[in-house]
Amino acid sequence: MNTEEQKSKRKNILIYNLLFVVVCGGLFLFLWRAPEETTKFLPNDEDHATFMKMDKKAAEKFCNDCHLPDGVAPLPEDHPPKYRCLFCHKREQ
Ligand code: HEC
Ligand code: HEC
Known part of the structure; x- marks a missing residue:
């Protein structure tokens, strides 16, 4: 039994999963690309x-x-x- 309703439900689940992966990937990239620490140190002089x-x-x-x-x-x-x-x-x- 495979009604149209079930099909569209399954499609929604797939979309939510994809969305989740995309959001996680974006977050990961964002954190990964966050500027490394480049601020100058206190000079040792x-x-x-x-x-x-x-x-x-x-x-x-x-x-x-x-x-x-x-x-x-x-x-x-x-x-x-x-x-x-x-x-x-x-x-x-
Ligand atoms: C929010 C972080 C932050 C704070 C707080 C801060 N600085 Fe800076 N400072 C920077 C950044 C970023 C630069 C840009 C150049 C670099 O990467 O060092 C900079 C640059 C400088 C420079 C010039 C370095 C050069 O390019 O020759 C001096 C001198 C300096 N800061 C002194 C101070 C002093 C003194 C204070 C406190 C009154 C202070 N900073 C507070 C982040 C900060
Ligand atoms: C007696 C004067 C004097 C005091 C006090 C002083 N500085 Fe400086 N500072 C300098 C001079 C002169 C330079 C530029 C030459 C050098 O790099 O030492 C400098 C440069 C810097 C730089 C840039 C270093 C770089 O790589 O270009 C930073 C950051 C800095 N000072 C932070 C501080 C902070 C933070 C304090 C307080 C804790 C402080 N300074 C107190 C005189 C001072």
Whole structure:
């Protein structure tokens, strides 16, 4: 017994399964292609040496001494929100 109704039900199930696979594949691709971590590390030089061992939050209070727009090393104009420097500019190299 194979009514039209059963056929269309089976077709729907197939479509849902396909949709599921496509969505999973898309999600996988999205995560897989997410940008790798390319943000520059905190330089390991004299200017930054003191911050290597400091508590992150304490260290971040000093970044603006040099990295404000009128400092010795202003941030690029398109710099992302810079609330917590060391979350993005990691210290280990
Ligand atoms: C005494 C001044 C001074 C302080 C304080 C300072 N910086 Fe810098 N920073 C510099 C200078 C000068 C440069 C550019 C030359 C270099 O790469 O060291 C620089 C460059 C950088 C760079 C770019 C590195 C690269 O590869 O181009 C990052 C990221 C950075 N600093 C983060 C920080 C963070 C985060 C803090 C606070 C924890 C901080 N800096 C505090 C002077 C300072
Ligand atoms: C949300 C992540 C994030 C935060 C928070 C952040 N930055 Fe950045 N920063 C970046 C990205 C992305 C760039 C672009 C260049 C790169 O890849 O390093 C950049 C670039 C820089 C550069 C220039 C590097 C070069 O190209 O020479 C400096 C200096 C810098 N940041 C310092 C800081 C300081 C100081 C703070 C805190 C006040 C801070 N950043 C907070 C993500 C961040």
